[in-house]
Amino acid sequence: MVKKFPIGWGTLEILEVTVGGDKMYQQIAWTVTLFLVFLIALAFSFVYGESKRLNEYGPIQKKGYKIRKYYFIGILAVMAIISAVTLTRLPYHHEAAAEDYKSVDVEGIQFAWNMSEDKFVVGEPIEFRVTSTDVTHGFGLYDENLQLIAQTQAMPGYTNSVYHTFDKPGKYQILCMEYCSVGHHIMVKEIIVTDSERGNE
Amino acid sequence: MEYVIKPLAKKAVMWHLITTAIVILLMMVFGVMMLLNQGELISISPELFYKIMTAHGIGMIGIASLGGLAIMWYFLSKYLPLNPKVLVANFIMFLLGVVSVLIGIFGFNFSDGWTFLYPLPSQSAQFGGPAGALFFLSGILLLGVGFLVIYGYVAYHLTRVYGGLHKSLGWDYILGKKTGYGPPPAAVASTMVVICNSTAILAGAVVIIASILNILNPAIVIDPLLAKHLTYAFGHIFANCTIYMAVIAVYEGLSKATNRPWKSNKVFFIAWNFSTIFTLMIYTHHLLMDFAVPKWMLIVGQVFSYANGLPVMVVTAYGALLIVYRSGIKWKFWSLLFFLSMFGWLSGAIPAIIDATIVVNHIMHNTKWVPGHFHMYMGMGVITMIFGFMSYFNHQEGKVKENSWDLFSIVLYFTFFLGLCGSFLYAGRISVPRRWAEHLPEWVFSDQIGAFCGVLIICASLIFTIRFFMGIKSAGSQENSDLTKIA
Missing domain, CATH: 2.60.40.420 (Cupredoxins -  blue copper proteins)
Incomplete structure (x- = not known):
């Protein structure tokens, strides 16, 4: 089922994942966590693997700080998008409050x-x-x-x-x-x- | 200017570490007992289960704070003229507090959890008598006062040396009045901890005193929602600050191990200033299912919980990767633990951030997803930093030789800690509520996996601890201390 959400500059269409009629946030949380922890483990393994080689620190820092800018912007963008999507579906005020409950x-x-x-x-x-x-x-x-x-x-x-x-x-x-x-x-x-x-x- | 660590300070740090090592092992045993009971492999009464749960929670948080404080004091002593008698005084207060807490739990059956929610203590006191709650709450208050005194003392010296807490947080560098490198990371992190934890302890003191008064005279009441705010402002910040104290060892240790500088620059200061603000603000993510809380406050809880991940993701953990990358490091037990602790911290931030999303929290709050994420950053983050520091301390102050048990024990610890956290997170994924003494048959398998992993984590921790005790015998007798050499 496709749901539409106003996000300030337009409308975002989300395909709502359903299994047996229930929203599957639990499954999403689990899968995303496993995937990201795996990515972090990969990053640490890579750096550990490279740790015994010796290069001058100055150029590494310079390149590292450059990459960090894009990394920071990327994370910020992902967080902003997830916030924009999820904050439109808060459980506090039901979206159809006018309904006869x-x-x-x-x-x-x-x-x-x-x-x-x-x-x-x-x-x-x-x-x-x-x-x-x-x-x-x-x-x-x-x-x-x-x-x-x-x-x-x-x-x-x-x-x-x-x-x-x-x-x-x-x-x-x-x-x-x-x-x-x-x-x-x-x-x-x-x-x-x-x-x-x-x-x- | 750098200072020499005094012999009394070394001894005090050593006693902090000895206490920390013993209590961590004991609390791990408590943790495994709970999992064994939930997994139907042993049978203990619900009354005993909840007492163990209360002891495990306060014990782990308390001991992580004590171990973190030892790290903070040890390294901060390089930069500030600290009087070790203050550390000793805090240690005595801590022990008195622990005795009072233990009497409350095991002597008078207090089992309301370490983040007891008002008015639960007075409600329990009506049935089981007030002694348990009074001993427990007074014990926590003693612990808090001890820490508050020490933070005040550290704040005083930070102000004297750097000209104010805003200066030790690098405002001169952020505002462009100064350029280059500022106060050392140990001073920056300590400033953040002093500000945040003092606030946390004051919030905790208010709700503890209110609870004590409510027990003594039920006519004296406070608003339960206000009390909940204060409880989580205390609990969340205090738990978070354990890692901000312990990470000082990573800054100092990895810099030493790689022979590369890890200094405070403008980005570093910005990150720590944001960490300070966010850590103070985001406790509201514990209240996302309290619909009576103003909506804006709950949205702040989500948005700034996300933002609080940025300093560690973009600066601290990234900095650890950068400093190690092609550094030609000769890995030692402690440096490997410091490096891996950043993996633990970063990994733990992922499920924490996901759970701070309100729509997710709606179906995962207070499930075992929550202990899943905090065991990641506590067990693989803070406690790993503390174990690493124990070895570092022995290297600096005593005699220790690396052997094959070191790598084996690290692999054992991390493999099964990932397994334990995985079992918790999986239990959260299938909606198992946290803090249940007895579990339904559908939930038992994840508990058994967790218990199995827990037993092997204890084995690894036992090896860490034995190695620490073997090395510490000669602590203080060596002339190889960096802090001694500074003179």
């Missing part, structure tokens, strides 16, 4: 999740209004494949809204993402998503 109250408490509703329908836009009555917790929404698909912090005194529209029926889970004491790992709640109001999973 179903509001669901979520309250974290050591060591459970209280929710005003725990059964949802595919295609129904949901606003999870997340807070806590004791300490800070982390609201992590996991799909059936145990993949994290959205999260926000559950804080005493604050309500954070996270928006999600389920695109597949099934059993989803809310896991605690912020350490909240010795029962942190048992703070799990299952929610059901059906493909119709009649409740077919």
Whole structure:
């Protein structure tokens, strides 16, 4: 699916990578990290391999500083482009805020999740209004494949809204993402998503 | 003008390093215990797991700071007339703080994590009694005060020698009032650390004192979000500064090993000034999932986290590659570790920067991706610099002979540290939450791989440590110290 983003001087068209309907930022993060760490390892291996030869430092510095200018501009350009693309898709203010969201109250408490509703329908836009009555917790929404698909912090005194529209029926889970004491790992709640109001999973 | 390091300073640095070596090994054992439990290879109670987790976190950060401080002091003593009694005083404060922290954790069951989030300590105190939290928080406060005193003292001498902290950060060279080379990298890095870590400790002190008051009198409260800002301003900056102290050894060591100058020029000063500003600013990337924080502050968190990668990518690591390239270097254990530590630092910056991207953070925050990236720059960066400095110190102050174990242990350490970090990052890629005592069956394999790598990292570290202790026996007895020769 192609999405369009205004980036100041025009419109950027991005092919959104989807697998099973879920955005694959995790896969991108993993692949990019492996690739760049490999490149860094190559650079260090090359310099190590060349380290036993002896040349005068002055010319090496001069050439090195020249290359550095382009290297700096290159990194800066990549960072600017990634920022321009990603900052248009922040999860804080949903891009279709005018849509009619179903509001669901979520309250974290050591060591459970209280929710005003725990059964949802595919295609129904949901606003999870997340807070806590004791300490800070982390609201992590996991799909059936145990993949994290959205999260926000559950804080005493604050309500954070996270928006999600389920695109597949099934059993989803809310896991605690912020350490909240010795029962942190048992703070799990299952929610059901059906493909119709009649409740077919 | 250069100074001679005093015998007491050498001894104090040596005791810092001995303590650091022992604690690093112990904390590594704690780390592997957690992975073994998550990987279902041993079984410990969640209560004990979280106590170990708390000890591992504060222990590693604390000891990296102590080791980094030893490096900073040792080299800075060449350029500033430092009184080693101040270093000794800090060491005593540190030990007292550690005792208090350990009593809090293992004596009174404090297990709220080293970046405890207010009001968790007072909530835990309601069930388990206030002693654990009070011992732990007081211990951290003692550690902080010790470091604050030492940074104040270093700031005083930097100001006396260079005419102000702005001058030791090279503003005269940036503004074009002076040309050529300025204060040595050790002084520049120390200035940055003094500014950033003093700010961090003050922020930490506020939230610690607020937490203590809240435990003693629950009617005294502060805003949890403000407390979170202060906690991460402390934790993020303090953890980052460990590498900015330890990198001084790389500047001095690689310059010596290659017989090439590594001096401060205008670009170098600009990089360190930006590092100072960015390090102070970017703690907000820990709050990207706190939607109540003003949006501009979170965007600053992303943009400046990216920018904070530039000084190391473009100046420091690039400088290390340049100084080594065709230098005819005769590799020694310490110089190889210094060189590889820059690989660790640079590699760790990649997943950190990726995680600071808000849309990525939305599905990777507080997964094991996070320990993945900080183990890269802590384990393969800071700790490698400290291990390298231990060997460098022995070379300068004691007797040490290179042998085949050196290269073997370095290969072992780096191969399996990459494996460990890979297992963490992979766990983050499959959404495994961090800080869970027990793991679901789907997650266990990555933990087992991590535990296996961790055991071999401990073996390599044990070899480093044994070599260090063998060499340090004669430390101080040699006349080969560069710092002695300066006289």
